[in-house]
Amino acid sequence: MDLNGFMADVExxxxxxxxxxxxxxxxxxxxxPIANADARYADARVLExxxxxxxxxxxxxxxxxxxxxxxxxxxxxxxFNNAIGPYKGGLRxxxxxxxxxxxxxxxxxxxxxxxxxxxxxxxxxxSDFDPKGRSDEEVMRFCQSFMTGLYRxxxxxxxxxxxxxxxxxxxxGYLFGQFKRIQNExxxxxxxxxxxxxxxxxxxxxxxxxxxxxxxxxxxxxxxGLEGRTCVISGSGNVAQYxxxxxxxxxxxxxxxxxxxxxxxxxxxxTLEKVRWVEELKTSRHGTLEExxxxxxxxxxxxxxPWSVPCDVAFPCATQNELDADDAxxxxxxxxxxxxxxxxxxxxxxxxxxxxxxxxxxxxGKAANAGxxxxxxxxxxxxxxxxxxxxxxVDQRLRRIMRQIHEHCVEQGYVDxxxxxxxxxxxxxxxxxxxxxxxxxxxx
Ligand code: NDP
Numbered sequence: 320m321d322l323n324g325f326m327a328d329v330e331x332x333x334x335x336x337x338x339x340x341x342x343x344x345x346x347x348x349x350x351x352p353i354a355n356a357d358a359r360y361a362d363a364r365v366l367e368x369x370x371x372x373x374x375x376x377x378x379x380x381x382x383x384x385x386x387x388x389x390x391x392x393x394x395x396x397x398x399f400n401n402a403i404g405p406y407k408g409g410l411r412x413x414x415x416x417x418x419x420x421x422x423x424x425x426x427x428x429x430x431x432x433x434x435x436x437x438x439x440x441x442x443x444x445x446s447d448f449d450p451k452g453r454s455d456e457e458v459m460r461f462c463q464s465f466m467t468g469l470y471r472x473x474x475x476x477x478x479x480x481x482x483x484x485x486x487x488x489x490x491x492g493y494l495f496g497q498f499k500r501i502q503n504e505x506x507x508x509x510x511x512x513x514x515x516x517x518x519x520x521x522x523x524x525x526x527x528x529x530x531x532x533x534x535x536x537x538x539x540x541x542x543x544g545l546e547g548r549t550c551v552i553s554g555s556g557n558v559a560q561y562x563x564x565x566x567x568x569x570x571x572x573x574x575x576x577x578x579x580x581x582x583x584x585x586x587x588x589x590t591l592e593k594v595r596w597v598e599e600l601k602t603s604r605h606g607t608l609e610e611x612x613x614x615x616x617x618x619x620x621x622x623x624x625p626w627s628v629p630c631d632v633a634f635p636c637a638t639q640n641e642l643d644a645d646d647a648x649x650x651x652x653x654x655x656x657x658x659x660x661x662x663x664x665x666x667x668x669x670x671x672x673x674x675x676x677x678x679x680x681x682x683x684g685k686a687a688n689a690g691x692x693x694x695x696x697x698x699x700x701x702x703x704x705x706x707x708x709x710x711x712x713v714d715q716r717l718r719r720i721m722r723q724i725h726e727h728c729v730e731q732g733y734v735d736x737x738x739x740x741x742x743x744x745x746x747x748x749x750x751x752x753x754x755x756x757x758x759x760x761x762x763x
Contacts, residue, residue: 320355320366322348329370336419338639341668342426343370345683349746354754363762365754372399372425373406375418378468380446382460384453392461394468396444398478399425402756404438405476407692407699409483409511411445412490420639421445424483427663428692430749431685434724437696442478444469450485451605462493470498475506475702481695482511484638487557487602488523492516507702510695519698520710521717522691527561527636527661528714529690529721531569534632534659536725537680541737542656546570551630551655553577554637555597555608558661558688562634564594575625577637580607582625585617629653636661647673660684671742678738686724686745693720724748 322344329343347366354360380392395418398406408428411421421443429441446465450458473480482491491511498508505517512518521528535545548571552559555576563573573589575582576597585593593615600606609619626633626646633655635642639662647670650658657680658666664684666674674681694717701707708716724745731751732744 320351320361322351325351325366328367332371333422336422338419338423338664339426342423342664345664345668345671345742346426346430346746346750349740349743350750353747353750359758360754363758365757368757369400369429369750369753370426372397372422373401374398375422376469376472377418380448380461380465380468382457382464385457390461392446392448394444394446394465395421396469396472396478396480397421397425397442398472399441399443400429400753401440402753402760403433404440406442406478407432407439407481407695408442408444409481410486410490410494411443411483412448412450412485413445414447414449416445416447423639424663427685429753430746431689432692433749433752434686434727434745435689435693435696435720436723437693439692439696442480443483444480445483445486448485450490455489458490459493462490463497466494466497467501470501473498473508475508475699479507479695479699480509481692482557484556488513507699510698512698517698517702519694519701519713520708521713522694522698523557524561524564525694525717526558526688526691527563528565529693529717530558530562530634530636530659530661530687531565532690532718532721533682533687533725534634534657535569536722537657537659537682537741538632540729540739541680544569545632548572548631549574549629550632550634551575551625551628552634552636552661553582553625553641553665554635554662555601556637558691559634559636560594560598560601562636562661563589564591567591567594571632574630575628576608576611577625578608580609581619581621581623583608583611583617583619584625584628585611585615587616626650627653630655632657632659634659634661635665637665638662639664640667641665642670643667644669644673646670651677651679656680658682659687661688663688675740675742680739680741682741683745685749686728686741689724690717690721693717
């Protein structure tokens, strides 16, 4: 089976889904040589089965605005693959949400969850609802209606959703409250819960912290640590905030953050105080970074991404396809030596090829941002045991998991002259575990 033939089939079966095609192409390109070389995989058509979700659930979500107007949104849950454990993956609330985006995210999630070493299958869901500009009451009514549509398809041993873009602690709280009310049961069916009602310490920080731990492993292998490195971050939401926080703690210099309006360049470096201010701006006031220079100095660049700012390490932490081939060339020209993905698929396919050709380390999201779902997995364990670990215990486990993911990536992605193709490493390591489980489970 060759890549183009394989992709032609995928595109014909799922037309009009460009993000899904992109995610499958990136994966298949690295995994096909392995799948073709082992007759067990080819005979059982493991790869063809992997790119077809177990099921897709779509439902109407009706709710009433504060002004008394009836609103109609669409809810989704893509249950992609549960070969190695219950479905697990976040919910995204954003006007851009569609089936293509959720299929790409659910597909990626399957291999990310496999990499964590924990028993979790892959899923993703969400809605085209936009929480921006909505009151808490509106968000609550929407979440309650959404969960009324979803609850029958999820459960602690079936499918365990969590947050993603537009779904933070507030939304998870409302979703969990409605699930609990309908089912009359308290179970760890959602993760990312508040610590007072079953959430794990460090879950909020885990994706960003984990991403920095992963970058540190990569740099330690080739040329030292993070201390003194100049880092460029995109985004200013959950992942970006805690990536920035951990980088600052480890002595790196963070010089940018961004949002949908543009990016802020702070040559003096973001401090912990500034990160706390950004957190308050984004989670309580839902404001934009345009305000940043007035208080902290630096400059705001409307409508632009931060990739033209010279750096040692780039952390794209906002959204998919936010860093294209020209951006990658700019980063390389300015001396960037590592692109570490906090977001899911933030680097376009063409940009990924530019980085690969230059042999620059490129850590894909399915490895670098797996810390979030790993701690979600630990939240499920704590809920099942009716106990809670300390922040330090969870942090230790997070470091260990990120180190193990890094080792698996090096094992499968080592090329020559010490260069590691992390994209290949992550995809192949994630694939092998799921493939072996699928073979063992028979033709289902
Ligand atoms: P948040 O909603 O907390 O933050 C998203 C950030 O990205 C915001 O700053 C937002 O800007 C910005 N952004 C979103 N869409 C765009 C766009 N189209 N163009 C420019 N900027 C944009 O989400 P998270 O931080 O949770 O998620 C960020 C990424 O990380 C996503 O790809 C997500 O899938 C991935 N991820 C998240 C995990 C988690 O645990 N939360 C786990 C693993 C991956 P604004 O402030 O203007 O809205």
